Amino acid sequence: GNSVTQMEGPVTLSEEAFLTINCTYTATGYPSLFWYVQYPGEGLQLLLKATKADDKGSNKGFEATYRKETTSFHLEKGSVQVSDSAVYFCALLFSNSGGSNYKLTFGKGTLLTVNP
């Protein structure tokens, strides 16, 4: 079936460190891929997306590239800030009914803590 696997957390970094959160997926066909972020006390927010192979999604300094050959969508940021502390979820959008009723499937989430 279709699934998303994220690296286990928690991840703790110092401010200005480089961030990578790994995400790989299993899917039939070509799903769209997403990263969502959940800041403390807030609802999930869409961070970035990519809809086809080799697309790069980017937002707020975060980037992720849709790699079909490695079925991956790793999240990266060159220099993290304390305000980036949150839970990050990788997700894929697919249909299991022949082109209708698409739904988001989420990974388990990775808690990131950035220390000053």
Add this chain to the structure above:
Amino acid sequence: ETGVTQSPTHLIKTRGQQVTLRCSSQSGHNTVSWYQQALGQGPQFIFQYYREEENGRGNFPPRFSGLQFPNYSSELNVNALELDDSALYLCASSGRPNTGELFFGEGSRLTVL
């Protein structure tokens, strides 16, 4: 522009009881999806409503049911509560069905004792 709001924010029920959770979608959105998020897990899709009709369902038993109203607000009903139903229930709205660009509320935390 009003975001997605959910109520109640927290509630405690006992096994066997029934619960209703409510969601107001973001202004202009006609589609509502419900997700269950157990502690330490990612959200799991329950179902989606588009223009008052169910438009897809995840692997949840029939005791999980829903409604969408003409103003696109929605309810999630769970009958015969079980201990494993304890979770954060998330509502998300979108401007169209079958999209991954969802706008989430902060959730309703249900505890079943």
